[in-house]
Amino acid sequence: MPNKEALKLCFRAFSFSAHNVTYLYTFSLLLAILTFKNYVSVTNQYSLKIVMNLFYKSIIASFLVAGSLSASAQTVSDRAGDLGNNTYLNPILGGDYPDPSIMRDGKDYYMTHSAFDYLPGLTVWHSTDLVNWEPISYGLKTYLGSIWAPDICKHGNLYYIYFTVARKGNYVVYAKDPHGPWSEPVDLKVGGIDPCHIVDETGQRWLFLSGGERAKLSADGLSVVPGTLQKVYNGWDFPDDWVTEGKAMEGPKLKKVGQYYYWLSAEGGTAGPPTSHMEVVARSKSINGPWENAPNNPLIHTYSGAEKWWSKGHASLIDAPDGKWWIVYHSYQNGFLNLGRQTLLEPVQFTADGWIKAPTGRGVEKPIVKPIKSTKPIDRLAHLDEYRIGLEWKYYEKYDPARASAKNGVLTLKAQGTTPQESAPLLFVAGTPNYEFSFKMEKDADAVAGLVMFYNADFYVGTGFDSKSRMRWRKGAAKGRYEHTGNNLLWMKLRIVDNIVTGYYSYDGKDWKKEQWSMEVSGYNHNTLYDFESILPGIFAYGKGEVKFSDLKFTRL
Numbered sequence: 001m002p003n004k005e006a007l008k009l010c011f012r013a014f015s016f017s018a019h020n021v022t023y024l025y026t027f028s029l030l031l032a033i034l035t036f037k038n039y040v041s042v043t044n045q046y047s048l049k050i051v052m053n054l055f056y057k058s059i060i061a062s063f064l065v066a067g068s069l070s071a072s073a074q075t076v077s078d079r080a081g082d083l084g085n086n087t088y089l090n091p092i093l094g095g096d097y098p099d100p101s102i103m104r105d106g107k108d109y110y111m112t113h114s115a116f117d118y119l120p121g122l123t124v125w126h127s128t129d130l131v132n133w134e135p136i137s138y139g140l141k142t143y144l145g146s147i148w149a150p151d152i153c154k155h156g157n158l159y160y161i162y163f164t165v166a167r168k169g170n171y172v173v174y175a176k177d178p179h180g181p182w183s184e185p186v187d188l189k190v191g192g193i194d195p196c197h198i199v200d201e202t203g204q205r206w207l208f209l210s211g212g213e214r215a216k217l218s219a220d221g222l223s224v225v226p227g228t229l230q231k232v233y234n235g236w237d238f239p240d241d242w243v244t245e246g247k248a249m250e251g252p253k254l255k256k257v258g259q260y261y262y263w264l265s266a267e268g269g270t271a272g273p274p275t276s277h278m279e280v281v282a283r284s285k286s287i288n289g290p291w292e293n294a295p296n297n298p299l300i301h302t303y304s305g306a307e308k309w310w311s312k313g314h315a316s317l318i319d320a321p322d323g324k325w326w327i328v329y330h331s332y333q334n335g336f337l338n339l340g341r342q343t344l345l346e347p348v349q350f351t352a353d354g355w356i357k358a359p360t361g362r363g364v365e366k367p368i369v370k371p372i373k374s375t376k377p378i379d380r381l382a383h384l385d386e387y388r389i390g391l392e393w394k395y396y397e398k399y400d401p402a403r404a405s406a407k408n409g410v411l412t413l414k415a416q417g418t419t420p421q422e423s424a425p426l427l428f429v430a431g432t433p434n435y436e437f438s439f440k441m442e443k444d445a446d447a448v449a450g451l452v453m454f455y456n457a458d459f460y461v462g463t464g465f466d467s468k469s470r471m472r473w474r475k476g477a478a479k480g481r482y483e484h485t486g487n488n489l490l491w492m493k494l495r496i497v498d499n500i501v502t503g504y505y506s507y508d509g510k511d512w513k514k515e516q517w518s519m520e521v522s523g524y525n526h527n528t529l530y531d532f533e534s535i536l537p538g539i540f541a542y543g544k545g546e547v548k549f550s551d552l553k554f555t556r557l
Contacts, residue, residue, distance in 0.1 A: 080432070081131060082377035087367040088131045088345070090309070091331075093380075094431030096340030096534035098270075098330045099149040099194075099251065101161075102316045109318070110178050111328065112161060113343070115140060115147035116533050117456070118427065119399035120390035122150055122161055124178050130318070130326060130345060130371045132378040135391040137180035139173045143397055144185060146531070149194035149251055149314070155205065160221055162188075162195040162207065170195045170207070172222060190215055190224040197221065198254045198261075200287040208263075210250035235265055236280040236293045244276040245269020251314040257325075260354060261287055264299070264327075266313035270341070271332070271526045274305040277313035279329060281356055294355050299348070300329065308334050308365045309344065317348070317356075320371040325350065327358065336433045337525035338455070338499065340534025347371070384428065385552045387411045393538075396454065398424035411549040415447040415541040420464070420473060421457040427538030434557040437537055438493035440509055441465075444545025451494045453501055453535045455524040463503040463515065464540065465490050470505060472517055480517070494537065496521070497557055509551055 080089045091097075099114040107128055115121025122139035139161045140147065150163035160174045161182070170192065171185040188195075192209035197217070199205050205217035207224060212233035216225040235249040244267075251266040260283040269276040278298035282291040300312045315329035325348050330341035346360045346368065360368065384392050387406035403414045404426070417423040430437075441449040450464020452473070462473040467488055469481040484490060484505065491506040499522040503515035524535050541547040 082370070082374075083367055084377050086370055086373060088370050089367050090344040090346070090364055091333075091342035091431075092131050092328070092345045093125070093133060093343035094339070095342060095429040096536065097343040097429070098341035098532065099314050100316060100328045100330060100343045101149075101151045101253070102318045102328050103152050103154060104318060105154055105178075107321070108178075110152055110159075111343075112139065112150050112152045114149055114532070115163075116531070117143075117146050117397050118394040119143055119397065120394060121147050122163065122173070122182075123391065123394075124152070124161075124180075126178065128372065129374040130320065130328075132374060132376075133380065134378055135380070135388075137175075137178060137182065138390040139175075139180075139182040140185065141390070141399055141401075142185065143399065144168065144171070148532075151194075151196045151253075153197045155197070155199065155221060158221075160197060162197055164193040164195065166193075170209075174221070186222050188222075188224050190229060192229075194251045196252045196254055198256075198287070204287075206287065208252040208254055210252065212249060212252075212265075232289055233263065233265075233282065233291045235267060236282070236297045238267065238278065238280075238298070242268070242275065243273045244278075245272035253316045255317045257317070257350070258354070259285055261285070262317065262356065263291060264315050264317065266315070267298070268301075268313070269311075270313065270330075270532070271311060271337075274302050274307070274310035274332075274334070277302070277311035277331075279313050279315040279327075283354070296355060296357055299356060300327070300346075300358050302331070305334070307362060310334055310337075311341070312344070314341075322371075324371065325356075326371055333433070335522075336499070337527060338521060338523075338535045339431075339433060340525075340532075342431075345371075380431070381428075381554060384554055385409050389426070392428050393426050394428070395424045395426055396421070396457070409550055409552070411539075413539070413541045413547050413549060415444070415449075415543045415545055415547060417542045419542060420450065420452055420454075420460065420462060420540040421476060423540045423542035425452050425454050425460075425538045425540040427452075427454055427536040429534075430537050430554070432556050433499075434497045435537075435555060436493055436495035436557060437552070437554045438491060438504070438509075439539060439549045440489075440491050440551035441539075441547055441549055442489045443541070443547040445488060446544040447541055447547050448543045449541050449547040449549075450539070451492050451503075452538050452540055453494060453496065453521060453524075454538055455529060455533055455535050456531050459524055459529055461501050461519045461521060462540070463492055463494060463505070465492070465505075466543075470515075472503065472515070474519055482515075491551070495557070496535075496537075 097113045102111045109127045111125045120138040120141045124137045125133040126136045127133045144165045146166040148164040162172045170188045173182045175182045194210040196208040208214045216228040248269040253264045263282045268278045278301035280297045281294040309331040312331045315327040348358045443449045452462035454460040458476045472480045491509040493504040502518040504512045506512045
């Protein structure tokens with residue numbers, strides 16, 4: 001290539017790069033290759049000086065731009081939810097908020113999720129803009145088993161939450177007000193999973209279940225009419241070469257819009273390969289069918305492991321005051337499956353022929369205009385140091401209201417059991433991949449106190465102390481003891497960055513000493529450990545006596 005043409009090409013590329021910063025780094029590398037591989041023929045010192053000067057400037061600029069872009073991307077990532085400029089970035093509820101069920105009551109929206117083994121469970125969330133959510137109550141305080149896929153609805157003057165107890169059947173709680181109190185659970189005495197309540201044009205109440213089944217409900221909605229369970233829909237057959245966990249038709253969500261009943265179902269399996277889960281649509285003019293599958297199925301789906309959001313599915317339709325429609329659904333974040341399935345929101349549209357389409361596609365990874373304007377973003381962890389049990393905080397399996405008391409930022413927790421898992425650790429949802437949290441802990445002599453990143457009773461990591469030693473827990477077992485001189489008072493901290501957990505301790509809450517150990521926890525997810533759960537940060541107190549937890553600090557990193 002003649003040197004004049006090479007110079008023209010370089011200047012043209014640099015000019016383009018200067019106005020398209022994402023290409024600047026590519027340009028600098030290309031120029032390096034051209035220069036040092038002798039593809040640019042430079043025959044005089046002046047031309048060489050120009051090219052090399054351009055090369056050095058482009059390298060410096062590219063690193064500056066790359067750093068700026070990286071910092072910008074990190075800032076956006078950390079600010080998921082309401083961005084404060086009438087847009088939001090998914091997820092709207094970060095962290096372990098799977099199987100979302102949503103309803104509208106005038107200008108108010110209410111949502112709840114699977115509770116699994118945590119109590120109090122079935123936290124009810126309230127919003128007026130579909131993006132900012134606050135916890136207002138909880139529907140369950142009795143441990144029945146793992147709680148799956150609830151459905152929140154209103155009929156007459158009562159609010160209901162229908163839900164599945166794994167391997168036991170389906171139950172319901174009800175209340176006069178979504179703020180509670182909620183009733184004790186009522187056994188519907190019907191099998192299946194993932195119940196959905198809907199009322200037909202005659203006023204008959206129905207309970208639809210996974211696998212295409214339905215049953216009649218009694219007039220009060222608190223029992224199933226015997227002998228009415230039947231299969232009425234076979235789902236949509238996705239292509240044989242799609243990589244999924246299997247058919248796994250579940251999570252029915254039905255809604256009447258115009259002349260049609262729309263039946264949304266999740267298929268493909270809720271975890272497994274990133275391309276497993278999907279949401280499919282069918283419709284009928286009668287609650288009795290026949291059900292016609294949408295020609296554009298699936299409505300949403302992850303098509304590649306390169307996408308940010310994996311295993312999209314379990315969607316519910318919801319309308320905004322302007323008449324536009326949206327869906328909430330859950331999805332895993334690529335690289336952070338241990339956060340659990342997070343709640344996402346995206347717009348959908350009804351086509352001229354009455355089907356539903358989701359035009360956003362991979363745009364769900366970018367900021368989206370909010371469905372309803374609002375002025376003040378809500379930080380759902382703003383009340384974390386108030387220790388509102390059942391709202392931000394929840395126990396693992398065992399809930400005793402008398403066990404904890406909070407006053408002026410100090411939580412007093414009675415110790416129980418002989419291990420962190422037996423203590424029923426008190427946990428919260430961090431909602432972000434990278435963070436740290438710390439506490440001052442003052443304990444009775446026979447108590448052991450500490451911090452955990454908890455998946456289930458068999459798999460958790462953590463740090464804690466007795467009167468003489470600091471301890472580390474790995475894979476749900478104590479793995480090492482280290483001396484300390486704090487007696488019954490220590491500050492402790494856990495930090496997780498890119499799935500690496502590291503412990504710290506301090507004698508004054510200011511001078512932090514790093515532990516020698518760190519642990520990798522990316523495998524603490526449903527694909528490897530089952531249970532559908534996630535890593536949750538929290539605290540524990542076992543042994544005898546009490547522990548006072550204070551000076552809570554939580555920081556997104």
